[in-house]
Amino acid sequence: MTDPSGPREIAAFALMAAGVGFDLLGCVGLVRLPDVYNRLQAGTKCVTLGTFLLLLGVILLSGLDAMGWKALLCLAFLSVTSPTAAHAIARAAHRSGVPLAPGSVLDRYAEDGEGREGPEPAGGPSGDAGEGRP
Amino acid sequence: MRTAAAALLCWIAWIASTGALDPVGLAAGAAASAAAALALRREGAEAGLVLLHPVRLFWALVYLPVLLAFIVRSNLDVARRVIDPRLPIRPGIAKARTTLRSLPARAALANSVTLTPGTMSVDLVGDVLYVHRIWVPEEDPDGATRRELEPFEGLLRRIFE
Numbered sequence: 001m002t003d004p005s006g007p008r009e010i011a012a013f014a015l016m017a018a019g020v021g022f023d024l025l026g027c028v029g030l031v032r033l034p035d036v037y038n039r040l041q042a043g044t045k046c047v048t049l050g051t052f053l054l055l056l057g058v059i060l061l062s063g064l065d066a067m068g069w070k071a072l073l074c075l076a077f078l079s080v081t082s083p084t085a086a087h088a089i090a091r092a093a094h095r096s097g098v099p100l101a102p103g104s105v106l107d108r109y110a111e112d113g114e115g116r117e118g119p120e121p122a123g124g125p126s127g128d129a130g131e132g133r134p
Numbered sequence: 135m136r137t138a139a140a141a142l143l144c145w146i147a148w149i150a151s152t153g154a155l156d157p158v159g160l161a162a163g164a165a166a167s168a169a170a171a172l173a174l175r176r177e178g179a180e181a182g183l184v185l186l187h188p189v190r191l192f193w194a195l196v197y198l199p200v201l202l203a204f205i206v207r208s209n210l211d212v213a214r215r216v217i218d219p220r221l222p223i224r225p226g227i228a229k230a231r232t233t234l235r236s237l238p239a240r241a242a243l244a245n246s247v248t249l250t251p252g253t254m255s256v257d258l259v260g261d262v263l264y265v266h267r268i269w270v271p272e273e274d275p276d277g278a279t280r281r282e283l284e285p286f287e288g289l290l291r292r293i294f295e
Contacts, residue, residue, distance in 0.1 A: 022209055022213070025209075025212070025213045025216055025217070026212075028216050028217070029212060029215075029216040032216055032221060033216070033221075033223070034223075034225075035225075037225065037227075037254070037256070037266045038223060038225050038266075038268060040254060040266075041212060041252070041253075041254050041266065041268050042212050042216060044248055044249070044254065045205070045208050045209050045212050045249065046209055046212055046213065048205065048249060049205055049206065049208075049209045052205075066151070066152070066153045069150065069151055070151055073151055079201075079249075080245065083244070083245035083246075083248035083249055083254075083255070084245060086248050086254055086255075087244060087245075087248065087254075087255050087256065087257070090254060090255075090256045090257075090266060091256055091257045094227075094256060094257075100225065100226065100227070101225060103223075103224070103225070104225045104226045105224055105225070105226045105270045106226030106227060106228060106267075106270050106275055107226060107227045108227050108228055108229040108264060108276070109227045109229070109256055109257065109264045110227075112229070112259075112262075112264075114257060114259055114264065
């Protein structure tokens with residue numbers, strides 16, 4: 001980082017600022033959204049793009065040296081691990097009986113009896129699980 | 135043999151990323167690569183090796199900008215909902231069948247769905263994908279989810295099948 005006012009530096013800092021902005025929106029989503037499933041949506045999406053932009057800023061700033069190359073690897077891994085982790089958490093939450101937020105309108109996962117483990121075949125009343133009372 | 139090749143590949147990636155050519159660094163990399171290759175030996179990780187084909191790689195490269203565009207749209211969508219004082223959400227879990235047959239293709243589809251606007255894959259049971267939606271449409275939520283899979287399936291089929 002020699003000249004902080006060069007065009008490359010400005011572009012890199014702009015990317016990083018946008019990245020931090022999306023990360024911040026992800027955090028706002030975590031606070032405002034009602035249940036684990038909606039929060040995971042905000043968490044995965046905003047934090048994925050936010051961190052992408054931060055890493056791109058790093059690559060732009062340092063070039064493809066040891067640090068830039070690692071940032072590129074992180075980018076590749078993040079794009080695979082972030083949605084996979086969201087799926088694992090959502091699936092585990094549903095299987096251990098974490099309910100959808102009140103106001104949720106549909107739960108096909110429980111209807112098909114996938115969301116429960118144990119003696120009861122499926123959660124929810126009658127064949128219409130999830131309607132009104134998730 | 136295949137495990138040895140995987141370990142060698144990991145080791146090359148290690149050296150390329152650390153740039154450490156001293157004996158300790160090389161030895162640590164060799165140990166970590168061998169451990170990773172052994173741990174994944176029976177997990178069917180070689181299914182990803184189909185990617186080592188020029189035509190498939192080409193379609194994978196086409197796929198990246200498509201996915202990136204979806205990621206950006208998806209972020210703007212979530213950002214808009216989160217900032218809106220009324221918090222416009224109508225959440226629920228819908229389901230859709232995928233026409234993709236191979237496991238890596240289905241896994242890639244599920245992950246892509248998570249990164250697209252307002253949808254997150256909860257589970258994949260056989261060919262049925264359960265998707266949490268931040269906004270469930272009034273009519274035919276499963277059909278809407280099904281239509282959202284289509285732009286990915288064509289490209290993923292070219293990449294993996």
